[in-house]
């Protein structure tokens with residue numbers, strides 16, 4: 001398939017691996033920010049073929065995983081109300097709240113619907129003027145613009161029975177929080193290409209300079225990721241800390257001005273709690289006063305939520321890159337994608353789900369294939 005197959009070319013991958021090996025003289029630890037990058041890395045076995053000591057630390061860039069438990073519980077509370085049609089993307093339905101999930105609420109009789117766009121939820125609101133339609137608006141700079149546009153449309157069309165339960169987060173403050181953590185081992189970042197497609201790269205030079213870390217904007221296909229790693233290693237080996245764009249076919253320095261204008265109109269920056277990590281100043285968006293009437297939290301005044309996190313789930317440590325998923329005692333035993341104890345096992349971008357899906361269950365014993373030999377580049381890129 002065009003724009004996919006050529007970015008998985010095993011010959012080109014081998015060349016990039018050779019270049020990475022040729023320039024690596026010592027161990028380095030870099031964080032891929034996005035869960036989509038984590039899945040690609042694990043799926044293609046990229047981490048297993050890097051020079052010894054070069055570690056990829058999986059970052060917190062999974063929107064489902066970092067949505068706070070309190071917000072999940074608020075969603076469950078709102079969805080339970082008889083007048084509400086609660087709309088969400090499918091991956092949020094199995095995220096555990098304090099005692100149940102949206103699937104359970106739906107099976108108990110609530111009107112919970114999976115939609116493929118926030119505009120689908122707005123259409124439901126137009127067609128059902130006697131119902132309150134709520135869309136669960138979560139995620140990073142990538143999903144925020146369409147959610148902002150939907151609220152803008154609702155106001156423009158005078159649709160008053162629609163609201164947004166908002167839990168949007170921003171990447172740059174998270175990078176700042178990771179770098180200021182006392183446990184931080186990260187020496188460089190592979191920034192999320194799709195986030196930069198929207199926001200551009202102008203927020204990153206100050207971070208790179210202040211924390212003295214290379215930040216390389218990286219895509220999602222195997223060659224994209226290898227090129228991001230290659231450029232990162234070159235900077236680290238030379239003692240440099242610049243922002244580089246290794247995903248120029250999608251990212252421009254200014255990003256998408258139209259999307260940014262929509263965000264600036266509908267949202268305002270706010271402090272935001274990240275599940276498993278805690279409060280990060282100025283790391284989120286909420287609806288601005290001009291659109292506050294569309295805020296589901298205000299409309300339904302959900303207060304007094306007492307949250308209860310799982311006592312065994314270590315997803316907070318996974319999200320901060322402090323442990324790998326298979327270091328959690330519950331991984332693959334009491335916690336599986338069919339019976340997830342934490343959001344990182346539910347989400348299609350969660351690190352625990354990636355390790356389970358691509359059989360990293362056995363990784364501590366062997367970085368080997370079933371034939372007992374280390375995988376070749378060709379085997380890895382064709383998986």
Ligand code: SF4
Nearest residue numbers: 313314315328335342
């Ligand atoms: S394997 Fe399950 S219980 Fe362990 S950290 Fe991941 S989601 Fe939580």
